[in-house]
Amino acid sequence: MKFGFSLDYYAVNHKNHHLGSRFAAQTHATYSMQVFKFGGASIETPERARKVLSIITAHVESPLLVIISAKGKTTNALEKIAEAYFREDAEEAQRLFAELEADHIAYAEELLGTREHAVFNKLRECCTEISWVLSEPHGREYDYYYDQIVSVGELLSTAILAAALKDQGIHTEWTDVRDIMKTDDNYRDANIQWEMTEQLASTHFNKAFATHQVVVTQGFIGSTDENNSVTLGREGSDYTAAVFANILNAKRVTIWKDVPSLLNADPRIFPNTVPIPEISFREVIEMAYYGAQVIHPKTIKPLFAKNIPLYVRCFIDPSLPGTLIHSKPEVKRYPPIMVLKTKQVLLQVYTRDYSFITEENLSRIYNLFHDCKIKINLIQNAAISFVACIDNHPERLEKLLEVLQKEYDVRRNEDLFLFTVRHYTQHVLKEELKDRTVLLTQKTRQTIQMVVR
Ligand code: ASP
């Protein structure tokens, strides 16, 4: 079939892999598959989902891998269910889950225009599995249950969209990504087992695209060796798209969003934003790392490695050009790019006996942060103190404080912001800091970071 691709290609790919060149630049793009990623907002309502369907059906001339998130705010709703379950409020968890199930059934019925469809059985099956989880007492850690419960959002949304595509006559395969996206058991932030995933994904997609135009699968989720569900971290669907694009040597990835293009700042926070038509991988990875919720920070590396361009386009108006992200944009000067990360905590760690913060102390403190799974967003150290700006994960923070306070004095400040500006100008800083108190500043020629209140 015209959209199949050759096995030879995979032989080459695997050979390269054994040479350790998974992340080596690709020189021969041997086939022309592309990857689309649709986030929750793009399928929030059946009307929006119809737009998504029309975008997909307009791009089936070459193999198309479609990665979809849970619809709308489903992941947030599932988080609430996981919380209720874990605090042993089984009734509330079941009630909320029944609501979520009914909502998906109604959505599917509206989109498909019928209740007589095989997909309803599939939806029920997925939901029954979760009901079982919710009806049993918990004997493991929260993060494990979180992943078993939350992962259903993507299974439901993709099943519905795949069914709708099939109904439109598109040869569509629905794939349970947990069969091919293999990870460790670091629940809620699982790490991909590349070798295994590469092998499974190559074989699976090769077969699927031999007879289908479109493969629809889930972003954000995967599974362990023991077939437990995992998640890759909130907003992780972008990352899934990039991982498969890397493995399959896609010619491009397109992330469809509700904004016309990438902007230099979040318009919900900053009133005067400007669009960015073209931008480098480097710039985007910095923005994302500092907390811009534009693209999941892990997305860029697998694309950069194979030099696969990333497009951000608007599902509301697909005629808009959007933003092109790649290695060598011809950009002379970027506008100031601003990111405000909320819910920050500033921890000041002091040695008790006035001993210096030496490399030894530092590495001990770092390890404690690492053990508690706390990522440091910014650090500064002085003679007898160490300051770290971190995200507020109350549970992890309490654990960290407990161990830190065995050896050090610790002060903390909560409800702060981490404000990062790349390509800053004095004018922008003056404007943006008008009503804020700055607690800590770090700057290089290109980037300024401030912890502010
Ligand atoms: N549904 C997940 C989330 O809301 C993953 C994603 O949207 O990328 O975080």
Ligand code: MG
């Ligand atoms: Mg999302």
